[in-house]
Amino acid sequence: MFRVGVDPEADVAERPTGPTPTAFSRELTSLYEMAGRPTYKQLVDHCAANNVKVTDSSIEEWISGKVVPRSGAAFGIVVQFLLLRAKAKNLSYAPRPPHVWEAWRREAQRQRRARQGRRTPARPARTVAGPPANPPVIAGEIPGQPPAFVHRTALWESGQEVLDRTGMVAYVGARGTGKTQLAAAHARHAAGDGRSVVWITASSRDEIVAGFCRLAGRLGVGADERDDDAVAELALSRLRQPGWYGLIVLDNADDPFEVSGWIPTTGDVTVIVTTTNRSFADMTEIVTVDGLTDDEAASYLETRTRIGLPGAHAIAAELGNLALALAQAAAVIPLRGYSADDYITQLRSTRLENLFAKTVGYPHTLTQAIVLSLNAVREVERGSELIEALAWLDPAGVSRRLITRLESDLLPGSAHVSLTSELVKNSLLLWSETYAYGSVHRVVSRVIREDAIRRDEIYGSLYWTVEALRGATRIESAPSAWLTELIEQSSWVFKHALDVHESLTGDQVHWLLEVGDSMTQFSWTMGLLAPNFRCCQALSELAAARLPSDSPLRHRAHSRYVLALHGRGRIDAAFELGERLSGEIAAGSTLALEHQALMIRVHLSRGDATGAVAVGRRALQAAEAASRTDDLPLNQIRNNLGLALHELGLYEEERTLYTRALEESRAKLHPDHPLLLHLENNLANLLGELGLWRESVEAHSRVLESRRRTMGDLHPDTVRSLGNLASAATKMGDYEQGRRLDEEAAAAAEAIHGKEHPETLIARANLASAYAKVGLVEKALLMDEEILETRRRILGPDHPAVLVSMNNLAQRYRAAGRPDDGLTLLREVLRIREASIGEKHPDTMLSRSNLAHALVESGNTADAIDLERKSLEQRREVLGENHPDTILSMNNLANYYFAADAVSEARELLERAVEGMEALSLQRHPMFLTMNANLLGVLVLAGDKPAALTVFERLAVSADELDRIGATTEQRTFAELAKRAVADPDFLDTLMRGGPAT
Structure with a gap:
């Protein structure tokens, strides 16, 4: 494979100055043309194959000249792809090498900034009093300034100069040299200057994504997204928007390719990276961070210890002037009353046998200095337990509340000593700028864990930490944020345990996996999907590392991870692991049945309803053969199989499934049992799909009454039942009853979740539809406009829920006499869905049919026919001839043909639809x-009288049957005409001649 990226800046230092931004854009556009105009998706996919993330919108902006690329890594890969394509198409083409393009990019970026007339990001211009359009935010915890902080002015100014000139700088140096504190100084400067600051730990892709998810929470976007990547991308897209002035710090980054996709390529955001990896020079200019200067190091030690400059110089030299090591020495010397010679003697006598830290790039004296600090803390009652617990947790920080909780567990009642104060005094714990979070340096954490291994105390330390976290989840009425942090911190314990698993016995690993499984089940039940995912991922990796391939505990850990992947929207990964696991789990076991129930959902999420039904039928047969009629797996299988049958339009089989499940469950469960209510709700929904709306209303009424009685009015399940009953009542033609129920549902949802919660927005959208049906079109229109604006702001412009809102608003525009506005929205929805999920996705085909219907209403029948014909062809291909959606498409197209006087085509389609x-x-x-x-x-x-008589016979439905299905007035009129036509041949003749139906 050829090398990706660009050559180092030193290789182009003597090249002539590159083109202006405009000329640079022309050169890049010319190269794009020479390469045969590949699609932006091809370029995005090529970057992804090289582990670099970039969006097609960013590439489009580069090619069109709207922006100068900010990411050197992504730009380098795109250029190399274009160069290879251009050369392949024209053998005589002599391309400029990639490093020349990189030099041009940097020069164009520099000129763009110079043209703006500023060295630092300008603030938003304000002509009136009040806050800026984008108020500054602080996301993530900026490390606090340590005692006697050394400002290192020369290094700071070097970094700031690069930052002002290029928008990005990387501080590169060995561990413990003070890179993070340099970046923190920039962050504090930016925050004090009124700019936004985003502080993200970037040692892995998961940590980067989690950091941007925290930013999304601060910005109020992504609340309805299950996939962390999508949430993070929404936050990143906000940083690209004009008027967002700020600084991003990516601390402790390891891999340039992991980082490159998360650098805003547009906007007014500057970026600082701290790293030990010098290959970041391929992405941006670097500033090397070594130890402090001799004078800085000695001055720092003298200020903190009053040991005298000669002694301070001697200790600093022994520690290599490393900032982290100096901080440890500065803490221990005054606490112990050491002289310079005493400290150096203690340092040299500290033995490091079996400490892995010596072999992974940590300086020997740094490890010794940390161990001396640990020894001092061990003399404080329970001090070693607290620092060892913190060493298992997130190195980016632990909340003050959790640290206090851990300390109170160690020293219940009134203690005479503050353990956290002791840790701070020994430079083992550092508070953030806001004192809301405390962190232990990664090097310190690693040394602490390895020291526990050396002393054969690793399991005791791990056990106490896990049990403390598990105990903290049992707090009554604990807020969601507290539970989220506990599960997040648990995931870090499991990750660190993976690093040291060889030091744990088999029984200890089994215990850890069992405890982890209980915590993942708890977090899933509580809806904490993001931290649940990270726990499941770590436990799955631990199980794979230590347990044999036929271990049930290993299978369970993997199956939980499949569930977590599915819950976070990573469907392909869930399917791949789930399919492999299906062949490994012992057939007929409870776990096998649970896993098969899960795989039904995974197949459905992949759009494979046929595969889902096949899996579900096999699973149901196995569950019933095992006589597990009251088992949770059986109920899960029935529920999920019902969903799959519904997707294929196999309504009778679905009805039989639910009816049988209800009969069995009623014999064993209380009438108000949640499982019974869930099954009844499913059956009620199905009855509506079958057109049996009166029965559907009655069933939904029973479920609502039970849920009100057992759960109360302000319970999410009660709110959903209100919405279901409102929909069924509306289908029966009782629009006023539907409106009243939807009003109650919307008010209850807002009281439970707040005004902008996804569940509230769904309830409000239903209410808007209800208002439209009772003639309050303007009120419905205003409500739908507000919902669309809220969803766009929170979720981004292309989110599925946003597209649903656009479709709803299009209907309101048409009802309000604004057909052109409605058509514009429907065309945009179709365009986005075709681009994002493909032409043959059911939602895309529905959008095409919606647009066709609107075109007919506006008088454009020809275009409507073309659109609906395409939808019908694709539905036949994807869903089958007898799928309900395909049949509905036949009916729609037949009506359009009839309007265009294509009577024979209309007849053929309608006869096929009826069949x-x-x-x-x-x-x-x-x-x-x-x-x-x-x-x-x-x-x-x-004029086909025999065929017409046959149809009249089918339409001659009894009044009771019409009531049962909630027939409309028009349908009832047809039924009466049909009865008379069947009974009176003369009346039939009159109708066939087009006479009046009197």
Whole structure:
């Protein structure tokens, strides 16, 4: 494989100055043309294959000249791809080498900044009093300034000069040299200057994503997203917008490729990276951070210890002037009353046998200095337990509340000593700038864990930490933020345990996995999906590292991880691992059944309803053969299989499934048991799909009454039942009842979740639809506009929920006499869905049908026919001939043909649609009556009396049956006409001649 990225800056130092930003854009556009204009998706995929993340919108802005690329790594890979393509298309083409392009990029970036007339990001211009358009935010915890902080002015100014000139700088140096504190000084400067600051620990991709997710929370975006990557991308997109002035610090970064995709390529954001990896020079200019100067180091020690400059110089030289080591010495010397000679003697006599830190790049004397600090803390009652517990947790920081909780567990009641104060005094714990979080340096944490291994106390330390976290989850009415932190910190314990698993016995690993499993189940039940995912990932890796391939405990850890992957929207990864696991788990076991129930959902999420049904039928047969009629796996299988059957339109099989499940459960469970109510709710929804709306209303009413009685009015399940009953009542034609129920549901949802919660927005969207149905069109329109604006702000412009809101608003515009505005929205929805999920996705085909219907209403029948014909072809291919969506598409296209006087085409489609409804046993569905009424109109026009009589016979439905399905007034009129036509041949003749139906 060829090398990706660009050559170091030193290789281009003598090159001539590059083009201006405009000329640079022309050169890049020319190269793009020479390469045959590859799609932006091809370029994005090529970057992803090289472990670099970039969006197609960013590449489009580069090629079009809107912006100068900020990411050297991503730009280098794109350029190399274009150069290879251009050379392949024209063998005589003599391309400029990649490092020349990189030099041009940097020069164009410099000129762009110079043209703006500023060296630091300008503040938003304000002409009136009040806050700026984008108020500054602080996301992440900026490390606090340590005692006697050495400002290192020369290094700081060097970094700031690069930052002002290029927008990005990397501080590169060995561990413990003070890179993080340099970056923190920049962050404090930026925050004090009124700019936003985002502080992210960047040692892994997961940590980077988690950091941007925290930013998303501060910005109020991404609340409805399950996938962390999508949430992080939303936050990143906000940083690219004009008017967002700030600084991003990516601390302790390891891999340039992991970092490159998270650098804003547009906007007014500057970026600082701290790292030990000098290959960041391929991405940006670097500033090397070594130890402090001799004078800085000695002055620092003298200020903190009053040991005298000669002694301070001697100790600093012994420690290599490393900032972290000096901080340890500065803490221990006054506490112990050491002279310079005493400290150096103690340092040299500290033995480091079996400490792995010596072999992974940590200086020998740094490790010795840390061990001396640990020895001092061990003399404080329970001090070693607290620092060892913190060493298992997130190196980016632990909340003050959790540190206090851990300390109170160690020293219950009134203690005479503050353990945290002792840790701070010994330079083992550093508070953040806000004192809200405390952190232990990664090097210190690593040495502490390795020292515990050396002393054969690793399991005791691990055990106490895990049990303390698990105990803290049992606090009654604990807030979600507290539980989230506990599970997040647990995931770090499991990650660190993976690093030292060879020091744990088999029984100890089993215990850890069992405890971890209980915590993942707890976090899943509580809806803490993001921390649950990280716990499951770490436990799955630990199980794979230590347990044999046939271990049930290993299988369970992997299956939990499949569930977590699915919950976070990583469907392909969930399917791949889940399929592999399906062949490993012992058939017939409880775990096998639980896993099969999960795989039904995974298949559905992949759009494979046929595969989901096949898995579900096999799983149901296995569960019933095992006589597990009251087992949770059986209920999960039934529920998920029902969803899959519904997707394929196999309504009768779905109804039989739910009916049988209800009969068995009613014999064993209390009438108000949540499982029974869940099954009844599913059956009620199905009855509505079958057109049996009166039965659906009755069933939903029973469920709502039970949930009100057992759960109360302000419970999410009660709110959902209100919405379900409102929908069923509306389908029955009782629009006022639907409006009242939707109003109650929206008010309850807002009281439970708040105004902008996803569940509240769904309830409000339903209420807007209800207002439209009772004629309050303007009120509905204003509400839908507000919902769309809220979802766009929180979720971004292309989120599925945003597209649903756009479709709803389009309907309101049409009802309000603004058809052009409605068409504009529907076209945009279709465009976005075609680009994001493909032409043949069910949602895309639905959008195409919605647009076709709107075009017919506006008089453009020809275009509507083309769109609906395409939808019908694709639905036949993807869903099958007798799927409900395919049948509905046949009916729609037939109506458009009829409007265009293509009567024979309309008849053929309607006859096929009626046959499809009969094949699905939907002869009493309201749509069956509508399709037959449409067919009748075609047959009357064609003069086909025998065929018309057959249709009249199908339409002659009893009044009781019409009530059962909630038939409309028009359907009832057709039924009365049909009865009379069947009974009176003369009346039939009159109708066939087009006479009045009197």
